[in-house]
Amino acid sequence: MTDLPVLLDDALTPRLLGDLDELLGSMYVGGLAYPDPDLPTDLRALAERAASLGLATANGSLNTLAERLEALVAESGRSGRRDRANEVWDELQRLVCWQRIFRTEHAFMMVQARLGASGDAPVKREPPSFPTESRRVFPFGLELAGNRLVLWCRDLDNADSVVLVDELVERSDTDPIHTKAISRLFQDSVLLREVLSAVVVLHEHPVALKGGRRVFSPAYATRPTLQVVAVGYEPPRLPQIPLSGVGTPDFSGVVGAGRLVVVANRSSNRISLRTEQGISTGIAVSPTLRANLIKLLVRDQVESVALDAVVVHRRHGPVLLRVDDELEGACFPVQDPRLFRPTPTQLAANAGDSLAGLGLRAVLATDQDAALVGALDGFRPDDISARFAVEWARAAVTEPGLPAGLPLEISAALTAGQGGFGTLWLVSRFGLVEELEVQIRAFYRGFYAEFPPEPSISDLCCRALLSAWLEIEDIDPLKFLEAHLSALRLSALSHQSTLPDAAEICWLAETLSILTGDGRESGMGRSFDIPLDRIAEVVTEAMWRARTGRGGDSGAQALTDALWLARKTGTEAYFVA
């Protein structure tokens, strides 16, 4: 469109385009078979006008069309006439095409010119309806309720209390600190562990003032960035929360979070958080916090522990945000379920050489322990259940090897009707299904004759295994177990209900892995979906019971079962360092 620049101030161009429209219209309406003899003259007149406006392309095209029309009129032969008509038609289309493109481009240029003309009076942009601020803040702790995240921070330059409110998507319910979540505030996938150990830089971020705190919510046009801090970075010191005369914390003069020494101890099955004067702080103890504190007491082998805590006062009471621990550093015990884990050595410290003690050492063993294997080999079980306990423990530390006389032992147990889960597990463990089929069938008949109306988990596992091995088609063993598993899941979700015995849940997992052919370690790969805090409750209570060794074998056995449950549910790393 080299013609265009000359036209911007020219009012004649639209008139030319209008006249061209009219002329082209008459050609389309009248047809070109017998063109109006005046058309070439009219086209030449338009061509001259186009030339005077500097429209070289239009001028050329109009003249060509006029010439071809004249040639068409002059042609008398039939085939020659057809050729001439084709040439006219093609040239006409070229002209229409030019006109269409020119008209569009001309319209753009006219609009552009008009925009330029109307743009002489600059408009001041309407100010945003919200204030914005730029700050550098350090987060001291977090609250997490559903998807809503509140980060309690301090301004690094003027110690103002700053709150960052965020909405997390796809966050982990069990471990929100160490797994990535999608953040609206940061407009990215973030690891809260990293956010909580970095300086957060806010740039021109919309802010609201609420209760003396500056609150920053997700914005659209800006997002905070994280500034990694150097190792050993000392964040600004928070104000100490004063204690009243009677020893209760006095939050009235503290805006945002403050420091408080909180003493945690366990008495009558409860964890309490008190001030150093022994007055209740009013801090609510969530299941995660409770489990963490029990682990801390077990790890440090103490009855009570003083915590250097960061606490914030909320409408519903004080909330523990963070604890500074010598080993863990800055940590967040209300949200982080991995804290204060005792080592295997600490947990097995009181395990003796009894069968329960050996079982505990076996489940805690991280690699082959020759002494332990030797102790298990040397153990002489006096009944089939003790044999099961020995082999179950041995399975954790060594490859299976069929002990001499075991098939006879199992056969006798089956014949005597002592075929609980343990006996059938031994059959499966040592691949004796075919060898002992007769005894298993006999046991099956006896088992069904006395199948209880309210079966235990052991009964359910036995029924599923027997159905699978003997190919009894009245039930699908896997579906049968899955149905009972659903009931277990529902019961686990309700905190009012009591979980089945940890050992029994492990048997269920083991049965599933036998039926599906999965490895033993992935026994609960088909997730049981038992909430982590329910498992934590079982494990930490067992840890507490076993910590002194005063409970004897029952304490060690309970801890062994609990740790097996943790292993089977893939949660062991939350409890053992």
Place this chain on the structure above:
Amino acid sequence: MSLNKRERDKLARMRIAFEKIDGLLFRLGQTGLQRMTQSSAVELQALAQTAHNAGLIKIKREIEVLDAHVTRYLERDPLFRLGAYRTTVNRIWMLNRGARKVFATGAAPDDMVEVIGEARRRYEPIVEALSLQPLGASGWVTDGDFVGITIYYQALGADKIYQVSSARPTMYFGNNPRRMLNMDISENLSFTVHDLAHGSFTFRNAKASRDGRLSMHRDLHVSAAPSMGVRGYDALRADSWSEVVERLRAGQAHPAPSRTDSLVYVEPASYGKVLIDDKRACATAALLDESGSRMTIDVQLTEDHNYLVDNLERMVAKNKGLRPDGLFGRAWVSEGQLRFFPYTAIYHREVKLLMRREHTLNEIHLTLESLNKVSR
């Protein structure tokens, strides 16, 4: 290059169709409109079928348009426009020449899709996961009795706009697209249209057509993704109305452009009042950029735009506090003016939309969500 029988047959039909199309156009030109009869319309219908059989889909659609023009002329319909007739003839002539040129290079029919079009959209799998953020959404009702919602997405890290549409027949679902907001986008996905019109998403196993439409097929997996915020609009952002015009001009570089409008994101410096133009039956409102240049919001006063017009009135009112920071929509030039049809209002600071439950959002889709239910 070896072609299979189906392709060879198609090319043979194409060769014949090119001649027939040029021949009929030429005859129409020779005859002239004033001597046309009903048989011309019948010939055009037959030619459309020929073009379809030859796989010349773009040409076939234009021939159908031409048939409509001719029928209107024959019926003395006042809606007949000579200029539109001329333009359509010219488009067919150009498309036919373009297709002939590619044909002459010996290309296979599948390699000619850009020029000849395709009868049904073909959805090709996208290997990489797509990170998408909705730019805007609009509800629509077609003359063909379909009601639907189209969501426009920006792909993160790619200068490409994708669309997801949900369409239903008006016979069963009425003609109110807002009713579709709470319906599942497809039977294969447990996301409502409203869910997918807000937030950001990762589409895995996605399939898209050449024109950026995404298929909601059974194997598609959609999950939440981090928002890009206002950065999502960077590829469409025009800081001044001159830039909008330049964007439109760039879109017209093709001699036979398929669209004359363009999607843009703008942040007006100031908003004018909503005015009702009874003569043109449209609602208008001025949008000024920082230089004081004016672009006009232009919304036809049709039944399905009533909701949008109400929203516009509330949006520009100074005392409501709901003036958005940005607008996403379609711009075009008409009658010497730069015009804009808004799809979505963008707020840099989140707003609350009460729709079944409270949603915290940064974008309000103006044809679908009421600003009456929005608060700061």
